[in-house]
Structures are given as C-alpha cells and as structure tokens.
Ligand code: FES
C-alpha cells in the first residue's frame with residue numbers, strides 16, 4: 018500500500034505491507050533510526066514520536082494509519098544546530114546513560130512541556146511514566162526536564178544537584 | 189557554564205557521548221544496515237523439558253524468500269556454547285535431541301527479511317515428547333526429577349566458605365565455634381529463610397547481532413550488543429577454527445547491559461555460521477518477549493540466614509545455608525556467581541562465617557551475572573538478618589552494625605574466606621549518613637507518626653562490594669577468559685596516541701553500555717597531558733582497535749582499564765617531556781603539561797603547544813637524537829587486588845496497612861568508591877543502581893509455573909520501576925581511596941544495586957513490625973504486604 022506523510026518537515030511516501038508498523042516504516046523505509054524499538058508492545062516508550070503534535074508510541078500504530086499525518090521524530094526536534102531545550106537539558110543534567118530510551122523520553126518530555134512549561138516534580142514523574150529507563154533511575158531525567166522547563170520559561174535553571182566535594186569527605 | 193567547570197580528574201564534564209544520542213544519531217546494532225542482509229528468527233520450544241522426536245523443516249524451507257533452516261544436525265559439529273566455568277550441563281547451540289527450558293532454540297530460519305523468517309518459523313514442525321520438568325530449586329535438590337534426563341543429579345556442587353578454594357587458602361572452619369556459641373545462655377539465635385527471587389535484566393535495547401563473513405578476506409565482521417566484544421571474538425575464533433585477528437567484533441552503542449550482555453550467546457555463533465554458509469550478512473534482533481528465553485536471568489536463591497549473637501549486640505557467628513538456581517545450562521559465569529557472593533558474605537562485619545551454597549540445574553532459563561551478580565544476594569541476607577537480630581535484642585540497627593564493623597585500623601583487612609580488602613572506613617561512612625539524615629530526629633518522627641496511627645519505617649543497610657576483579661591468579665580458578673581463547677585474565681588495556689595535529693586518540697579494552705567511558709577516559713588523559721577533553725577521542729568496544737580487552741562488567745572499567753590508560757598516558761608524558769626539553773632547551777624533569785601544551789616549570793610564558801610537540805615527534809630530524817619517532821604508548825594493567833567499595837543506605841517508607849501499599853518517602857545513600865573521576869557520572873551510576881535494587885524489592889520477579897512456563901515474559905507481567913514509583917535520591921559521599929591502582933578509584937557500577945534492595949525491605953518491615961510482621965519475601969507488592977499483615981494479626 019502507498020502511504021505518504023510529512024516527517025520532520027519533509028514530504029515522504031513509501032510502499033508498505035498493511036501490517037507494517039509506523040516505527041518500522043520510520044526506521045526501515047526512511048532510515049531514521051533515532052526512534053528505537055524496546056518492546057514493540059507499547060510498554061517501554063522508546064519509540065515515542067509526535068503525530069500531529071501529540072506524543073504517540075509508534076509501535077502501536079500502523080504506517081497506513083499515519084497516512085497524511087504530520088510527524089516529528091527526535092531527528093527533527095532541534096532547530097537546525099540549536100538543540101531543543103529538552104535535548105539541552107538532558108545533556109546538561111546527565112539525563113541519559115546508554116541513550117536507548119532517550120529519544121522516546123525526550124519526545125515525551127517535549128510534549129509534556131508544550132502543554133505545561135512549569136510542571137511540578139510529581140507532574141514530571143507521572144508525565145513520563147509511559148517511558149521506561151533502566152539506566153538512570155529517572156532522577157537526572159527529572160532534573161533534565163526541570164532544566165528545560167526553566168529555559169522555556171526564560172528562567173535560569175536551578176543548579177545541578179550532584180554530590181559535591183566537601184570538607185571531611187576523606188577521613 | 190556550571191557543567192563544564194574543569195577537565196581535570198574530579199571535575200564535572202558534560203558527556204562526549206551525548207550529542208549523538210540526544211539527536212537520535214547514535215548507532216546501535218539495529219541501526220546499522222548492510223547490503224544484502226538476511227534475517228534470522230528462531231523456532232523455540234513450548235516445553236520446559238521434552239525429547240525431540242523429529243523436526244520437519246520442509247514446509248518452511250519451501251517458502252518463498254527462505255534461504256535456509258538449520259537444526260542441530262547442521263550445527264552439532266561446532267560443539268557446545270563455550271563457558272568459562274564449564275561445570276554442569278553446557279548449552280548446545282541448537283537443542284540437540286531434547287529441550288531443557290521453555291523457549292530453548294530448536295531451529296534457526298534465515299530468510300530475505302524478518303517477516304518471512306517469522307512466517308517460516310511458524311511452519312517448522314517439531315514433534316516433542318514432553319518430560320517432567322523440575323522448576324523449583326528446592327525440588328531440584330531432591331533429585332526426584334532430573335532437569336537433564338541423563339544426568340546423575342541436578343546438584344552441580346556446593347560452595348563452602350571454609351573450603352572454597354582448596355589448596356590455595358588454608359581457612360579455619362568456623363562451624364564448630366558457632367555451634368559452641370549457640371549453647372551459651374547469653375546468646376540469641378535469629379534465623380530466617382528468605383528468597384532472593386529470580387530477575388530478568390531487561391536492558392531497554394534488546395540484544396542484536398549482525399555478522400558478515402567474507403571468504404575473500406577470510407574475515408568475519410560482527411556487530412553485537414555486547415559488554416564483552418573481545419571474548420566474543422575469541423569465542424567465534426575458537427568455534428569456527430579461525431584466529432581472532434580474523435574476527436572483527438564491534439560493540440557500537442549498547443543500550444544497557446547490566447550483565448544481560450555479559451555472555452557469549454548461541455545466537456551470536458549461529459548468525460556467524462549462517463553468514464558463512466550463505467555468504468551473506470545475517471542479522472538477528474531479539475524481541476522483548478523472546479529476551480526472557482534468549483538472554484540470561486539473574487539472582488534466584490533461597491536460603492536460611494542465621495545470626496548467633498550476644499544480647500548486647502556482639503555477633504558470634506553468621507551462617508547461610510542456601511540453594512542457587514543455575515537454570516538449565518551453565519554459561520559464562522553461571523556457577524561462579526555464588527562465589528562472588530561468598531566474597532562479600534560477611535558484609536562489613538568482622539564475624540565468624542559459615543556459608544554453604546548449593547548450585548542446581550532446573551528446567552528454566554540460565555542464570556548468570558545480573559547487576560551485582562552474587563553480591564546483592566549476599567548482602568541482602570546478611571543485612572536482613574542483622575536487622576532481625578537487632579530487633580530481637582532490642583538494639584538500634586545502626587548500633588548493632590557499628591559494634592561488629594571491621595574497624596578503620598584493621599585495613600587492609602582479611603575476610604573469613606582469606607581475601608584482603610584494600611581499604612575501608614565503615615563507621616565514618618555510616619556516621620556521615622546518620623548525620624546527614626539526622627537519624628535521631630527521624631526515629632522521633634517515626635514515633636510521632638506511629639502515635640498518629642501511621643506506619644512509617646526506617647530501613648538501613650550497609651554493604652561492601654568487591655569489583656575490578658583481580659588478581660590475575662583468579663583466572664586459574666575459572667574466572668579467566670581462557671575458555672574463549674582470550675588469555676588476558678583480568679587485565680585492562682589502554683592505548684594513548686598523540687596525533688600529528690596535537691589531538692589525542694585513546695583506545696581502551698572496555699565494552700560500555702552507558703557508563704560514559706569516552707568522557708571519563710578523556711578526563712584521565714587530559715589530566716595527565718593537558719590536552720583538552722574536547723581534543724581527545726576515545727574508542728572502545730572494537731577488537732581490531734584495542735590489542736586486548738576484557739569488556740565492561742563487575743564495576744571494573746575505571747579501576748582496571750582506567751588505570752591502564754593512566755599508565756599509557758604517563759608513558760606518553762615521559763616521552764613528550766623529552767621532546768619538549770629538547771624544544772625549550774630545558775631539562776625533562778622541569779617540563780609541565782597544562783592548558784593544551786607544555787612549559788618549563790617556573791616560566792609559564794615559555795610554552796609549546798601539543799601540535800608543536802607532535803610535529804617534532806613525527807619529524808624525528810627535529811627531535812633529540814636517538815629518540816624514536818611517534819608519540820604513543822600502550823599499557824596493560826593487572827591490579828594486585830580487587831577494589832572494595834562500600835557504603836550505607838537509608839530509606840524512609842510509609843506502608844498503608846489497609847492496602848499493603850508501600851510509598852518511598854526518602855532514599856539516602858552515602859557511597860564510598862574512593863577518588864572519583866567525574867562525580868556526575870558516579871552519581872548517575874548510583875541512581876541507576878538504586879533503581880534496580882528498588883525494582884527487586886518492590887516489583888520485579890521472574891515467575892515460572894510448575895511446568896516451567898515463564899509467566900512474566902513481557903513488560904506487563906514484569907513491571908519495571910517507573911519515574912512515578914521512585915523518589916528523588918539524596919546522595920552523600922565519603923572518600924577512602926585504594927592503593928591498588930594509581931588513581932585510587934574503586935568501581936561504582938553495581939554499588940547502588942548491592943546497597944538498596946534490603947534497605948527497602950528493612951524499611952517496610954520496620955514500618956509494620958508493630959503489627960507483628962518480621963519478614964516478607966520480595967517483591968513487596970501490595971498484596972504480599974497486606975497478606976503478611978493479616979497473617980501476623982492472626
Ligand atoms: S517499542 Fe514502542 S513502546 Fe516499546
């Protein structure tokens with residue numbers, strides 16, 4: 018079947034089997050491999066993208082269902098060389114380790130902040146519950162999103178909270 | 189910018205890894221595409237134990253787009269999967285005549301693409317005769333049903349603390365003394381059977397492997413989501429009769445490991461085999477559900493812990509009598525995992541020890557190293573039972589711990605099993621934690637809450653871990669890598685090259701999966717040479733780049749490969765000093781390196797840049813006579829001992845007795861890993877480690893039914909902690925450097941996990957102790973907590 022959609026601002030089209038998942042169309046046909054597959058069963062969130070501005074787990078959607086949609090993947094989030102504030106936050110606050118959950122996490126977080134640029138820690142934690150990370154324990158992911166939220170509000174982000182050297186660390 | 193304060197060691201440096209990863213430009217195995225790729229899919233057994241009567245591949249083979257269907261008939265000649273500790277039953281690459289766990293691979297289909305391969309796999313007809321399965325490890329010990337129908341026993345061996353390595357350690361058997369202590373009237377004996385349940389590692393990136401055999405070059409290129417690329421190359425070479433310099437293994441970005449990728453797997457051998465047979469690149473990517481069958485699991489112990497101690501808190505003996513579930517086959521470390529537990533069996537306590545642990549086969553997936561590997565289990569038992577002992581004698585759990593600690597002046601300290609712990613300052617570390625949280629204030633808050641009918645619990649745990657395994661003699665114990673034709677023992681490898689333009693290339697023998705080695709190693713080299721972090725490129729996970737490599741596991745990389753890199757950089761520095769001395773007409777001893785170049789001590793204006801130094805290095809006629817051209821050095825570092833980090837964790841939880849629901853109010857950890865290269869990365873490792881320990885404590889469990897079917901193979905039935913389940917972590921730090929490596933660093937990759945599961949359980953039990961509960965087995969899901977409360981209430 019023929020599908021066409023807008024992905025990261027470009028018109029794309031392709032010939033797919035009806036059973037092709039959107040995530041596979043993005044990864045295999047378009048070769049945009051930043052969108053990851055961690056479970057293929059809608060639990061991990063590694064495949065999260067924006068479909069018409071809404072975060073969607075792209076393993077839960079068929080490519081044909083996205084016909085005509087406007088899609089943003091992690092590759093299309095930055096504005097040229099300018100990182101999206103969420104991407105910047107993840108870099109500044111060590112919001113990633115292996116990086117595998119990161120594209121999905123960043124897409125969920127950017128959608129969250131588009132709705133509410135001043136979320137509480139609790140709202141952030143519940144807002145990204147659909148995205149699993151096995152590496153970070155989420156602590157620095159939350160801090161990264163807080164950093165981005167501050168930036169989006171035009172405020173100075175809170176300083177990082179990593180452990181500092183202190184008098185008497187060595188006894 | 190606060191986050192790029194300095195490039196020196198101990199500085200916070202934003203990760204060099206991140207720009208690609210946050211832009212979706214990182215390349216994991218599944219992101220690499222070769223021309224002409226074929227896809228492999230496995231046919232897996234629906235039975236945990238069965239005889240295979242026949243396999244009919246004809247319908248599958250006849251399907252359009254199917255290239256081949258392989259069974260044990262085709263692969264038997266390659267032998268079993270290699271294992272380091274080859275005790276017990278080894279795994280055939282494809283099931284040969286019988287299957288021994290559900291999901292065992294019986295056949296491999298290779299087709300033009302994965303869709304066709306899946307359809308064809310469904311068309312492979314296997315005729316099985318089901319056999320009785322033994323699933324529970326306590327049943328396995330009875331030997332009424334054999335996991336392997338032809339085996340004499342399910343029991344592989346029993347490790348004893350006093351006799352774990354006969355002939356090397358002459359150890360005292362503490363059992364008679366402990367038995368005698370039990371007879372005294374002034375002692376209490378506290379005993380509890382506890383399960384340390386089986387877990388599924390769940391790296392978010394499923395495993396994937398791509399092999400491309402080229403008969404023209406006589407070489408195979410392999411990309412694998414592996415923590416141990418060099419071992420994989422060695423295993424491929426050995427299995428296929430090649431030399432390892434013809435096997436190029438690359439572990440590109442690896443999406444989490446945690447031990448799941450610390451194995452050489454049959455699928456890795458089989459895609460190489462298929463690529464060789466078909467003369468095409470062949471890929472296999474694990475599905476999430478399949479991962480529960482194709483990737484190792486962890487933990488899986490049941491045991492009774494006993495403390496014999498005086499009523500005023502002096503421990504006279506600690507015993508553990510346990511069974512460990514090896515699953516159906518012994519793979520990489522399988523049978524050795526309990527030994528890693530034995531290493532830290534007594535925790536931070538200088539007490540008589542009597543441990544025995546029996547390793548059994550069952551008809552379940554293989555167990556092996558999962559984050560902590562033996563050490564979380566060991567620390568769980570000692571830290572749970574010491575809490576129960578404290579409760580039994582009515583002493584504060586912090587005081588009981590302190591009373592039995594190895595004291596600061598006892599280091600280097602010898603453990604009951606004859607090992608030497610490098611450095612420790614346990615009381616100071618625990619006191620730091622107790623002060624940080626205002627422990628007395630917390631206890632008062634708890635009491636006030638109880639008066640209001642709220643069930644607040646405070647859980648404490650200390651731990652000692654052993655990591656960066658050494659010395660090399662351990663290789664002789666079966667922990668080495670000789671089984672894979674990799675006689676590197678536990679050494680680390682670092683190669684440092686200053687390039688002609690003055691930048692540096694660093695090549696290390698590790699296989700990281702998110703630990704930030706590119707950043708950390710750049711800091712190490714930058715600190716030695718003064719070359720900015722941004723001008724240093726670090727390569728890892730590539731067997732053609734790094735002369736040797738052991739990979740990344742056991743919290744070893746910084747302490748071992750890091751130290752090798754430090755030494756290589758030091759060699760480069762010495763040579764560069766001679767060059768600079770020549771250039772500046774000074775003496776080599778007076779040359780200092782900083783800020784992108786070198787100068788003569790005392791005259792910082794008199795400088796040369798690294799580009800200038802490199803030019804002289806690569807144009808020997810410009811350099812001092814007799815000095816070899818070039819500017820690079822390789823070092824192999826073989827530490828004289830492991831490192832022994834430690835720490836203290838504390839959790840505050842609230843339990844709702846009406847529902848059994850557990851809420852973590854605070855989680856505080858004060859860890860000590862010696863000097864830190866990049867505290868930001870260290871903190872991140874601790875965070876992730878704690879989350880996995882909390883996952884074990886509250887949520888995760890691999891459950892098999894009595895027929896050996898895994899009931900928790902998907903993420904629906906195997907809930908991982910989400911952001912909403914966890915609190916912000918409060919971290920502190922003490923620093924007790926080690927002298928086993930020149931940087932004074934200890935490992936930190938597993939510490940968080942080793943310290944955390946029992947911290948949570950201790951807190952939950954502390955909360956509901958007034959209701960009469962003394963123990964609940966993990967995971968502490970609401971139903972289980974609620975049941976325990978009902979039972980205690982009668
Ligand atoms: S791959 Fe889509 S949710 Fe996991």
Ligand code: FES
Nearest residue numbers: 114115118150152
């Ligand atoms: S950074 Fe590895 S899974 Fe999130």
